Amino acid sequence: MSIPDFQVLLDETVRNYRHYAQDGKVASYIPELKKGDPRWAGVALMTSRGLFEGGDTRHSFTLQSISKVITLLVALEERGMEAVFAKVGSEPTGDSFNSIVKLETSEQKPLNPMINAGAIAVCSLIPGDSVEERFRLITGLLEKILDRSVEIDEAVYKSEKETGHRNRALAWFLKDINSLEGDVEEVLDLYFRQCSILVDCADLARIGMFLATKGITEAGIPLISAQSIRLATTFMVTCGMYNASGEFAIQVGIPAKSGVSGGILGVVPGRYGVATFGPALDKKGNSVVGIRMLRHLSQVLELSIF
Amino acid sequence: MSIPDFQVLLDETVRNYRHYAQDGKVASYIPELKKGDPRWAGVALMTSRGLFEGGDTRHSFTLQSISKVITLLVALEERGMEAVFAKVGSEPTGDSFNSIVKLETSEQKPLNPMINAGAIAVCSLIPGDSVEERFRLITGLLEKILDRSVEIDEAVYKSEKETGHRNRALAWFLKDINSLEGDVEEVLDLYFRQCSILVDCADLARIGMFLATKGITEAGIPLISAQSIRLATTFMVTCGMYNASGEFAIQVGIPAKSGVSGGILGVVPGRYGVATFGPALDKKGNSVVGIRMLRHLSQVLELSIF
């Protein structure tokens, strides 16, 4: 497939799948998220020959759960694999992302770092003397990957901080079972900040390419060990799409992580970063249009790792 | 049975059952509770002819879960049955007292006011402009029943407030499912205070008599409606002894409420208040010696309502 074909493919993809947005709904549990327009649809492909984009790839949105991948990388690098897996497990779960049930009935550790409970536990492992310092480790990595400064959406951050009762319940439960280090409110603050980092679809494709090249920036600088990258992408396969990860593995077959603001970060190991944006979500919290577009691209470009 | 017989019976009961304490363990999840001596054993019987006591009935201990009965009475009187049951259910549960599972998987309301989640929800309904004012409604009722002033154990209160992570998780979960009114930390503060109120075994027998006489004080003053009393004693039967309530109903058969500091408050409708104290607990959190003694008294005095 030649270079111009990528552009044609992405444009076609957006055109043909955009209408599936009508099957989904924009997330409303965080008031600020309701502002997303369900008709937006974008797709971006980062290749060794540069970035290709189709549709609404330059709307800013918040990372939400996609941030879990970044924070996991930081925690693995800063604290090591053993310290991380002392606080969080590595198993997929059939429960929804904000479920608290398994914390009580299973191994008394959040099942994996991609569900909220696990991601909060991972957050607590990020070192630093203040929330600001800890947060800079996360944004620092992102800024090096994207080669630009990043900021958060203050309104979303405040909104999540005020209304995130379920996450607060998870955090206190984690504290009780000794899976959360340090001060609960500080960890939650860090978690809400990382969820509020602003990116666009093109950024996500760049992040995907960073993962696809095992932690090497576009400028050729190695930032993260290949082993940490491998761990993160493995979790993206087994648990990256909430409790629809199994179906996504079958239908699309690439490591991916979705967020409730409508983004999906995809990795085609050794080849591409691929990302989609579309705020209309299905019942499990994944972008309806995003999944359709990724499925199409996976078939046309043979992206499945399976 | 003549008056001296009560005294003989209680003395004998303590003597014969005290040794069962070795089958239990003093609660340790709140650091302050560990100070209880497992060998303590006391029993008190409040009758129309006065109070009878055997064994260690004058050691002070904190109300803990027994406070749930008092707060429920206050909430029912102040807010009415409908308002209370909008926030809490009325079904027993096979789960343990601090379980969070059913909050997620069942009707999205704590199952009953005797488990921690339900009691916290009930706490949130106590009216007042400050924690102090709200707390005075609870202590006020107790002081009228006992005809003396009551105070809290400051060390236990602080200890629970600092280490009550699971209760904090329950409270935030309740907030998320709209079963907790007002400020979470204020409600928790009220809950930890009520758990820390100091009583002794003789006090509990007086409270039991207050319930047995449908809300009339020893001085003959009606404080609580018969309907609220009936509700509270019904919950004591179906859920008062944690997830051992069914077995207790079979073996003892009186409305009762236990607490992890080792007390049990018992009601023999129309006849007696009966209470026991013994800090060694079984696996479900009930006083080992207390249950044995109540079972014996129930057989000898034919106390079962069934």
Place this chain on the structure above:
Amino acid sequence: MSIPDFQVLLDETVRNYRHYAQDGKVASYIPELKKGDPRWAGVALMTSRGLFEGGDTRHSFTLQSISKVITLLVALEERGMEAVFAKVGSEPTGDSFNSIVKLETSEQKPLNPMINAGAIAVCSLIPGDSVEERFRLITGLLEKILDRSVEIDEAVYKSEKETGHRNRALAWFLKDINSLEGDVEEVLDLYFRQCSILVDCADLARIGMFLATKGITEAGIPLISAQSIRLATTFMVTCGMYNASGEFAIQVGIPAKSGVSGGILGVVPGRYGVATFGPALDKKGNSVVGIRMLRHLSQVLELSIF
């Protein structure tokens, strides 16, 4: 209250509450049950002065879950309390009557003899060399209580036997956790037979009186020990109305057992047997009209044990 008043009360009760049937639905999970007419409503009160009836008290229906009380009595008498509680627990549950979850997650014993799993375990304890012989122990007790021969509804029996997949799953699970004695299909056969025994509302009031008088027949013959009766009525309070038992205890306050064919068996200890019939059920499987009528009678006649 004089004798004619009972008659007036029952007639009025049926007249005033019959229309609540529109809030419920006739059970459909067993095909044969669908034949029940939702408009039927009957109430019967057995007193020391004889039987009073209002409404549709002479329609035959199958015992269904009400049979669990009878079989429990037989098992307790034939095998003893210890043998029974080796196979079944004594705790209420917040789960529905046919739930299998707790079998796996809790103590590996059905929680109580009033849920299907527990009742099947109890069935397996009824002694005998054949299903017929074992079943005769159950019908034998009923025939002595009612002073007439009883039979089963063959169509219902066959229907349940053919379509009772969930009960079959429960039985095999019980076999796996060693809570079911003997041959699974034989035990299920016995269970389906006991569920299919034909009675009417007047019969249930007589059974209620038998329990109210601690196991003495109308002719004055003691059939069952007072202790077994006490156990059965205690279970009726804590678990007799499925996972609405707590609410029923509060609103009505008498030991009772419901069945999906629309009957409710009630016991007023020392005073009456009371029964209702109305095939329209609420979501938890209890007769809508039955609960309303019992609540009314409980208020007027002060029947609550609480």
Place this chain on the structure above:
Amino acid sequence: MSIPDFQVLLDETVRNYRHYAQDGKVASYIPELKKGDPRWAGVALMTSRGLFEGGDTRHSFTLQSISKVITLLVALEERGMEAVFAKVGSEPTGDSFNSIVKLETSEQKPLNPMINAGAIAVCSLIPGDSVEERFRLITGLLEKILDRSVEIDEAVYKSEKETGHRNRALAWFLKDINSLEGDVEEVLDLYFRQCSILVDCADLARIGMFLATKGITEAGIPLISAQSIRLATTFMVTCGMYNASGEFAIQVGIPAKSGVSGGILGVVPGRYGVATFGPALDKKGNSVVGIRMLRHLSQVLELSIF
């Protein structure tokens, strides 16, 4: 790596990891399985240049859960993807392989074809006029892959059929929720047969190679569509190692399926079939030595797909 190196590598691998067997236990829940010797350890690697073997690769054992892969392939080919996923889901689960909980609390469909409930549902989709005919579709595929006739271990088959109470419970539950086609006992018979098929470690490596080459036999004959193969290997990644699949993905990173008799079938897409044998199992039911050996081979030969 040259040809002799494979041999050296496998011999070394067995020698260095065999002793880990002491950390595990031979399965005992099926009486016949207890006969396995915990000291057995074997590894086999099927490459385009032929088969390499180290250790105890020629002991026969029963397929057990590994058969789920074969039956899934047959069901997909015979009935199509849509029919299969009408009866079974595609999500991993944090619960154990024989859990019944999720059947009740989640989407009322077994979560995936690799847990027992899902595999029994898939079994029910295998077409045929008799169990024998249906079973021949499964053995037929195996015989073509292995180019030899296969048979079952009659003693294991009978043992599982007689003692498989939990599987019987799952099957009836599936029948109740309409996830099992046809006669329950016939489906269970088929399931117990497939679990009892005799293979050795070398056979498993050949099956692995068949999957690695997208369904082409060693003789070059295409038997199964690439899409069905892709589905099966995807499930092996997300759910093939019971509720240790996530950890296995991280540590080993190849599609694999384990069985309680101690075998593990591994697929290295496009390159190898790899298999291990070692009857001592960890708590989750996977071969202790097998996982250690596969982890070592994955590191040395860079087998991870992640």
